[in-house]
Amino acid sequence: MSKHDIGGAAACAQNIQKLAMSRRSFMLSSVSALVGAGILASSRADAQEAASDATLKIGMARDIGSFDPAVAVTSTVIAANLLIFERLYETSYSDRQTRAQLAIGDPEQLGETLYRVKFRTGSVFHNGEPVTAEDVAFSINRIVDAKNGSFYRQFVPFIKTAKPIADNAVEIELLYATDLLKDRLAVVGIAPRSLVQRDLEEFGAKPIGSGPYRMVAASANDQVVLERFDGYKGSTPGLVKKVQLKIITDAAARIAALDVGEVSIVEEPGDLDLDALRSNPEIKVELQPGFLASFVMFNCSKPPFDDKRVRQALMYAIDKDELINVALFGNGKPAKSLLPQHHPLYREPETQYGYNPDKARELLAEAGYADGLKIDGRAFICQTYLTPWNESAANLIVSKWREMGFDVQQNVGGEAIYSNVVNANYDVLIAITDQSWFGWDGSLLYEWFHGAFWSAQLNHFKGEQAQRMQELLQKSMLGDVDRAALLSEVQAIILEETPMSLLFHRDVPTAWRPADIHGVVPLQTASLDVRTISVNRG
Structure with a gap:
């Protein structure tokens, strides 16, 4: 990671990865890796009824x-950044679906x-300089260049x-043929x-982009304020004069702010809060099936976790249904695959790793x-990333492991645990x-x-099957391949070798005040993506 704080949308896995990728600083916070209340407006047709001079106020869970x-x-x-920067495609x-944004x-x-x-043509950055x-070529190359x-x-x-080849065109050379170029350019601001x-x-x-909003102010542990950029030339101009991202890291305080109307929409309303929010007639709550997940990862370089039978046994000792019902209050589905x-x-x-304690004991016995399960006479250490629902799930898992005679020491924490992983x-x-x-x-997700x-660098999964998995992943990025079949073979290796495994996919909650805003x-x-949300007039 680096000294940049990893939060919201990127889950703690992202933390770990960035932390390791840039050892300049470990504290690349995935303190967060939390979920946001993903939001996009359904239509811009209501824009005429909106208060175009208003401020859209949003409660965010993570710091900047x-x-x-x-x-x-x-x-x-x-x-x-979705408001500040444009991309060739988004x-x-x-x-x-991936569509042109700055591109033609x-x-x-x-x-x-x-x-x-x-x-x-004709697009300008917020400082008035032309794009x-x-x-464009520089923005692509600085991401591609490994030394950055x-x-x-x-x-x-x-x-x-x-490389630039005309006033409004760039030429992109690939290392190998693929049909994913358009989709992947969507990550390049x-x-x-x-x-x-x-x-x-x-x-x-103090970022400068060419998007529909420019930054006015940003203060850690406080807020980010954006103002509509009248020089924007794209297809999604700002519908409100200002967007205020209020940083409210305490979950109870964030929900309270929504309750009293201090903000109109919040990031990451917790599962525990959803029933209370639903009881408020002024607040609307919806959930969507998402990718957001908890996962278990093993250090495959350390005995006994270098033995796949031990890894499999620990997975058979997890009751995924219990995790969903207790930790998520029913808001999720067991993960049968990464996808x-x-x-x-x-x-x-x-x-599939269904809950099967007898199978777990059988595998442990085979492994000796x-x-x-003890390691050189000591308890094995389970690092647990601290979010309410992940900690709750981890507590249930560790309890089940201890019931089976596994000697487990649980270490719950935020960003500090990632230095241990790296x-x-x-x-x-x-x-x-x-x-x-x-x-x-699918290739990106795998x-x-x-x-x-x-x-x-993280789970240290090596050997013949690890090499085969990398070959399949590489092939899945080529053009004209059966990507689903290739990724299914990757998934089969993952389930057999179990270097890491997803537990469930959590439903993503969104909560907002319909009397304040529309188009959500x-x-x-x-x-969050709030580009087409409007504030109601009056």
Whole structure:
């Protein structure tokens, strides 16, 4: 990670990854990795009835970090950056389709690995400077260049380089042919080259983009204020004069702010709060099936977790239904695969880890632990990422493990636990993730968790099957392949070897005040997209 705070939309898994990717600082906060109340407006037709001079007030759960789009990952920063920056293409968080934003049309293929992308002329950054082909190419290349340590590089591994070829066009050369270029360009925020090169730290604190809103103020543990940019040339101009992202990290205080109308919509209303919110006739609550998940990860380099039978035994000792009913109050589904069941590439795996204590004991006995699981006479350490529902789930898991004679010491914490993970100083980790904010194609979702980075540096899964998994993931990014079949084979390896495994996919809650705002459609992913939400007049 780096010193930039990872929060909201990116779940704690994202934390770990960025922390390890940039050892400049471990404290890349995934203190968060929380879910946001994903929001997108259903229609702009109501805009005429809205108060265009109003301020949209939002309660956010996470603090801010850098706003630099090459590294930004906290929920509050992601919500702000959707308003500050444009991308060549963007993936809708409502229908999951990728469409042109700054670009004009789809990428034009010039050769097997060569593409041209044209973009809208006349666009300007918030400081009045024009958006040039040099800016667009620079924004792509600084993410692709490994020495920059961009969090987003992992999503565009096939891009070799980009170069300007006209006033409004760039040429993108790939390392290999793929049909994912358009989808993956949606993670690249276009930034002014001159400002980034002049002072990167200042740019991260005071970002300049070409989106419909410009930053007015940002204070840690306080708020982010954005104002409509009248020079915006795109198709989604701001519907309100200002957007105020109020940072309210205490869940009870955040809900109270919604209750009394201090804010009109909140990020991450907890499952425990949903019934109380529903009882308030002035508040609407909806849930959408999402990707957001808790997962178990093993340190496969440390005995006895280098034995897959031990890893399998621990998974058979988990009652996923109990986790959902108790920790999530019924708001989720058991994870049968990395992909949720509503994903178009989901295929039902043959292997499943249902709750089976007898099978768990049988596997432990085969592995030489018939009398219970200890490591050199000590308890094994379960690192648990601290969010209310993940901690509740972890407590249930650890309780079941102890009932079976596993000697477990639980270490619950925030960002500090990730330094242990990066340094391989852990046995088991229970944490949360939602990488669907960065894309919806199946290869991206699998590459995030099971690509070479995680296997080499986090769960240390090695060997013949690990190599086979990497080959399949690489092949799944090529064009003209049966991606669902390839990813199903990857999933089969994951279930057999169990270096890490998802426990459930949590439903994503959204809560807002319909009397204050309109056009809200709950999303299936974390953080917020509020570009088309309007404030009601009067």
